[in-house]
Amino acid sequence: xxxxxxxxxxxxxxxxxxxxxxxxxxxxxxxxxxxxxxxxxxxxxxxxxxxxxxxxxxxxxxxxxxxxxxxxxxxxxxxxxxxxxxxxxxxxxxxxxxxxxxxxxxxxxxxxxxxxxxxxxxxxxxxxxxxxxxxxxxxxxxxxxxxxxxxxxxxxxxxxxxx
Ligand SMILES: Nc1ncnc2c1ncn2[C@@H]1O[C@H](COP(=O)(O)OP(=O)(O)OP(=O)(O)O)[C@@H](O)[C@H]1O
Ligand SMILES: [Mg+2]
Numbered sequence: 001x002x003x004x005x006x007x008x009x010x011x012x013x014x015x016x017x018x019x020x021x022x023x024x025x026x027x028x029x030x031x032x033x034x035x036x037x038x039x040x041x042x043x044x045x046x047x048x049x050x051x052x053x054x055x056x057x058x059x060x061x062x063x064x065x066x067x068x069x070x071x072x073x074x075x076x077x078x079x080x081x082x083x084x085x086x087x088x089x090x091x092x093x094x095x096x097x098x099x100x101x102x103x104x105x106x107x108x109x110x111x112x113x114x115x116x117x118x119x120x121x122x123x124x125x126x127x128x129x130x131x132x133x134x135x136x137x138x139x140x141x142x143x144x145x146x147x148x149x150x151x152x153x154x155x156x157x158x159x160x161x162x163x
Pocket of ligand 1: 011014015038039043136138
């Protein structure tokens with residue numbers, strides 16, 4: 001198992017969160033699983049919009065939270081699967097959801113409320129992102145054991161300095 005890497009970033013605006021997502025989407029490779037956690041309204045869907053942009057999902061496919069189903073699929077440089085576990089019942093039968101299909105595939109999977117994922121579904125290679133309210137913006141914490149995601153930090157720093 002690769003060593004874990006951690007980094008904390010402060011995002012001052014919604015536009016910046018979008019740009020962070022875009023950098024992640026550009027870096028993403030087939031089979032990547034991105035686990036998003038954070039309170040209601042912290043910006044998980046917003047970050048996913050950015051990831052979609054980075055994956056070249058055409059603008060005519062706007063990214064919205066999956067509500068009536070727990071997954072949305074978007075075409076891009078790679079297929080993007082956007083899952084939201086928020087509305088699943090506490091006693092949901094994980095075995096019938098077919099989650100494996102989204103955790104082990106050749107696309108990129110983004111999961112909101114990923115902390116609800118049962119341990120037996122935890123992917124061995126991941127990018128975990130924890131978003132929280134911080135002043136007028138957001139604190140975005142990255143934890144990853146995927147080599148290509150470690151470099152996001154170098155792409156984030158200059159963005160932060162410009163402000
Ligand atoms: N860095 C930021 N600074 C200020 N506002 C932000 C930032 N990033 C995102 N936002 C704002 O946060 C709001 C909520 O975003 P979003 O809907 O993505 O939250 P969410 O985490 O997906 O919520 P839910 O848990 O309900 O799915 C949006 O209005 C967005 O503009
Ligand atoms: Mg959301």
